[in-house]
Amino acid sequence: MPSNAEPAPVSAKPPVTLREVAAAAGVSVATASKALNGQGRMTAETRERIRETARLLGFRPNSLAQSLLRKRSFTVGLLTNDTYGRFSLPLMAGVSDALVDKGVSVFLCNVEDDQRLGQLHVEAMLDKRVDGIVATGKRIDRHLPVDLSNLRIPVVYAFTQPDPGAVGLVSDDAGGARLAVEHFLRLGRRRIAHVSGPASFAVVHARAQAWRDVLKENGLAASEPLLGAWSEAWGHDAVEKLFGRAGREEWPDAVFCGNDQIARGVIDALRERGIRVPEDVGVIGFDNWEIVAEATRPPLTSVDMNLSTLGREAGLALLSLVDGQPAAPGIRKLPCRLVVRQSCGGPPE
Amino acid sequence: MPSNAEPAPVSAKPPVTLREVAAAAGVSVATASKALNGQGRMTAETRERIRETARLLGFRPNSLAQSLLRKRSFTVGLLTNDTYGRFSLPLMAGVSDALVDKGVSVFLCNVEDDQRLGQLHVEAMLDKRVDGIVATGKRIDRHLPVDLSNLRIPVVYAFTQPDPGAVGLVSDDAGGARLAVEHFLRLGRRRIAHVSGPASFAVVHARAQAWRDVLKENGLAASEPLLGAWSEAWGHDAVEKLFGRAGREEWPDAVFCGNDQIARGVIDALRERGIRVPEDVGVIGFDNWEIVAEATRPPLTSVDMNLSTLGREAGLALLSLVDGQPAAPGIRKLPCRLVVRQSCGGPPE
DNA sequence: CCTGCATGAGAAAACCTTTTCCCAACCCGC
DNA sequence: GCGGGTTGGGAAAAGGTTTTCTCATGCAGG
Numbered sequence: 001m002p003s004n005a006e007p008a009p010v011s012a013k014p015p016v017t018l019r020e021v022a023a024a025a026g027v028s029v030a031t032a033s034k035a036l037n038g039q040g041r042m043t044a045e046t047r048e049r050i051r052e053t054a055r056l057l058g059f060r061p062n063s064l065a066q067s068l069l070r071k072r073s074f075t076v077g078l079l080t081n082d083t084y085g086r087f088s089l090p091l092m093a094g095v096s097d098a099l100v101d102k103g104v105s106v107f108l109c110n111v112e113d114d115q116r117l118g119q120l121h122v123e124a125m126l127d128k129r130v131d132g133i134v135a136t137g138k139r140i141d142r143h144l145p146v147d148l149s150n151l152r153i154p155v156v157y158a159f160t161q162p163d164p165g166a167v168g169l170v171s172d173d174a175g176g177a178r179l180a181v182e183h184f185l186r187l188g189r190r191r192i193a194h195v196s197g198p199a200s201f202a203v204v205h206a207r208a209q210a211w212r213d214v215l216k217e218n219g220l221a222a223s224e225p226l227l228g229a230w231s232e233a234w235g236h237d238a239v240e241k242l243f244g245r246a247g248r249e250e251w252p253d254a255v256f257c258g259n260d261q262i263a264r265g266v267i268d269a270l271r272e273r274g275i276r277v278p279e280d281v282g283v284i285g286f287d288n289w290e291i292v293a294e295a296t297r298p299p300l301t302s303v304d305m306n307l308s309t310l311g312r313e314a315g316l317a318l319l320s321l322v323d324g325q326p327a328a329p330g331i332r333k334l335p336c337r338l339v340v341r342q343s344c345g346g347p348p349e
Numbered sequence: 350m351p352s353n354a355e356p357a358p359v360s361a362k363p364p365v366t367l368r369e370v371a372a373a374a375g376v377s378v379a380t381a382s383k384a385l386n387g388q389g390r391m392t393a394e395t396r397e398r399i400r401e402t403a404r405l406l407g408f409r410p411n412s413l414a415q416s417l418l419r420k421r422s423f424t425v426g427l428l429t430n431d432t433y434g435r436f437s438l439p440l441m442a443g444v445s446d447a448l449v450d451k452g453v454s455v456f457l458c459n460v461e462d463d464q465r466l467g468q469l470h471v472e473a474m475l476d477k478r479v480d481g482i483v484a485t486g487k488r489i490d491r492h493l494p495v496d497l498s499n500l501r502i503p504v505v506y507a508f509t510q511p512d513p514g515a516v517g518l519v520s521d522d523a524g525g526a527r528l529a530v531e532h533f534l535r536l537g538r539r540r541i542a543h544v545s546g547p548a549s550f551a552v553v554h555a556r557a558q559a560w561r562d563v564l565k566e567n568g569l570a571a572s573e574p575l576l577g578a579w580s581e582a583w584g585h586d587a588v589e590k591l592f593g594r595a596g597r598e599e600w601p602d603a604v605f606c607g608n609d610q611i612a613r614g615v616i617d618a619l620r621e622r623g624i625r626v627p628e629d630v631g632v633i634g635f636d637n638w639e640i641v642a643e644a645t646r647p648p649l650t651s652v653d654m655n656l657s658t659l660g661r662e663a664g665l666a667l668l669s670l671v672d673g674q675p676a677a678p679g680i681r682k683l684p685c686r687l688v689v690r691q692s693c694g695g696p697p698e
Numbered sequence: 699c700c701t702g703c704a705t706g707a708g709a710a711a712a713c714c715t716t717t718t719c720c721c722a723a724c725c726c727g728c
Numbered sequence: 729g730c731g732g733g734t735t736g737g738g739a740a741a742a743g744g745t746t747t748t749c750t751c752a753t754g755c756a757g758g
Contacts, residue, residue, distance in 0.1 A: 029746095060476050084442060105456050124454055231644070380736085389717090390736060418743050419743090
């Protein structure tokens with residue numbers, strides 16, 4: 001096997017072990033271990049000498065060995081079916097950040113919508129003795145294509161449908177919608193339309209219901225929301241529906257959109273019709289996707305789901321579960337936040 | 350410590366070990382191990398009995414123990430400073446996919462631009478005995494904020510500046526630009542302008558040079574490229590510069606843009622001026638960011654950097670390095686691909 | 699001087715798997 | 729019946745660390 005002749009790791013020397021540190025310091029491995037971990041009893045002089053030796057040798061304990069013994073790997077799995085997607089990114093970053101602080105590393109596992117792949121990943125993680133799993137997805141009303149309900153390690157669901165009895169974290173879509181509509185009302189807008197995505201999404205209904213509720217609470221009549229696709233094109237079409245009819249005095253003075261892409265389509269279509277934003281019509285989007293929200297003319301006020309906070313909270317929840325703290329099962333909703341840019345203007349002229 | 354009273358893992362029973370399998374099958378652990386791994390010699394009957402027992406008990410070998418022994422963890426680290434970014438996503442997915450097939454898991458490490466965080470992550474990965482590291486970033490002319498040059502494990506750089514002597518994979522920007530310009534030429538376009546991002550990016554020069562080269566090769570004069578920002582707004586401004594001047598016959602009949610956002614700005618601005626795309630002017634973008642390229646009117650023809658292929662190649666390269674196959678150091682450029690939509694039209698009327 | 703205890707440090711088991719070496723039994727041919 | 733080879737399987741070490749136990753020493757008190 002010629003390929004084995006020169007395995008050629010980049011630099012040959014293997015990591016220094018505790019045994020070598022102990023030998024160099026003239027003590028046993030047991031003493032060395034205790035010295036470095038602040039355990040056991042020994043003279044301050046001995047402890048310091050061992051520590052110094054370890055430092056000099058560049059000793060770093062082998063996590064594999066530690067994990068094997070402690071039955072705790074300081075490693076968690078992050079399962080997602082949305083690697084390409086826009087939502088999982090900030091979420092993953094949040095999870096990762098929360099855990100890095102505690103010295104925990106994250107396995108990234110992309111399962112797409114493949115059962116087999118999901119199974120594979122979960123088994124690999126279990127074999128590697130992850131301490132827990134965070135499951136995230138691209139929509140909160142769908143399950144991941146893999147069953148995590150009977151694992152022997154804790155699981156936290158973030159932005160995906162949790163199994164019954166598990167702990168799940170999602171954004172408070174209704175609250176976010178309220179934020180938007182109430183913002184319009186504060187600015188004096190009264191005829192507030194709602195243009196959103198497909199009816200098959202749970203969030204579409206949650207947001208629409210909140211929109212209706214706020215209007216009703218303020219004595220205003222709500223028309224039917226306009227449901228379509230999550231696209232700019234649908235934003236264009238919706239403007240045609242809303243502003244194409246006669247009766248200029250019936251036109252909305254505000255449009256609350258189900259996402260930023262729709263909002264962009266709406267803004268573009270309004271401009272093309274000569275309707276001014278925000279003077280004539282205010283627009284609010286959802287998601288606060290900066291690349292979109294900052295490119296619209298004018299820049300788009302939008303509801304931010306605080307996904308990275310959501311991820312962080314998920315990470316922390318998992319950690320406390322791993323530490324044996326019982327957590328209340330059920331879905332916890334985290335508040336959204338309104339990011340105000342220029343598409344709503346000030347109070348009406 | 351009341352919190353330790355009930356550590357309460359979700360389900361109490363620990364994983365079944367090889368020892369238990371061996372006991373249940375009435376053999377020694379050595380024999381059990383060999384039976385399951387297809388090693389050693391024993392009667393077919395014995396081997397089968399052990400396998401069956403293991404299956405029944407749901408035995409899965411403890412990766413930690415295996416890794417400790419084999420000095421190979423089947424784990425690699427993925428270091429990025431672009432968790433939120435658009436480039437790292439497909440890249441990460443590609444790396445992950447390539448490795449999952451070989452039973453290798455990926456640690457996701459987001460270092461942003463933080464030296465300290467980078468150091469922390471690298472040390473954590475080393476401690477966990479990753480077999481290698483893939484380093485990726487958001488631009489190919491910048492180093493990650495961390496030094497990976499003297500690690501004892503192999504490192505592959507993808508879409509980020511490699512250390513000297515290391516193996517790096519990047520997209521062939523010049524080739525991608527050629528693809529675009531040659532496409533224009535094939536369609537009969539002759540006055541091809543180039544609008545790109547800031548001069549501080551190496552890719553800006555690579556693409557501009559290729560643009561110049563192709564024009565020269567075809568006996569056409571190249572003006573100066575218009576350099577600005579990676580934004581839609583700059584696309585608008587560039588149109589003003591290109592089409593604002595008199596001499597309609599001097600107007601370009603094609604604009605090759607440095608990215609899709611610029612291209613979108615260009616297309617929008619052209620429409621606002623009443624200049625038709627693609628009839629009057631063809632537009633090509635770069636990046637093939639579908640969310641942008643499919644939303645422009647008309648949909649945008651764009652150069653795709655094949656980032657997920659890049660990621661996959663990086664993963665495979667790392668794997669062969671880990672296996673001791675020496676790899677030629679230096680930067681390898683992977684071809685781009687032109688995704689044709691409708692912003693260039695057919696041959697001119 | 700002897701008992702008892704605190705102190706400092708080491709031996710060894712444990713975590714779980716793989717692999718090398720070894721041994722007993724059996725079979726073959728002579 | 730016996731030497732040599734084969735066959736089936738086990739004992740033990742190794743990997744690196746942590747932790748529990750044990751032990752020797754020295755000192756104080758009686």
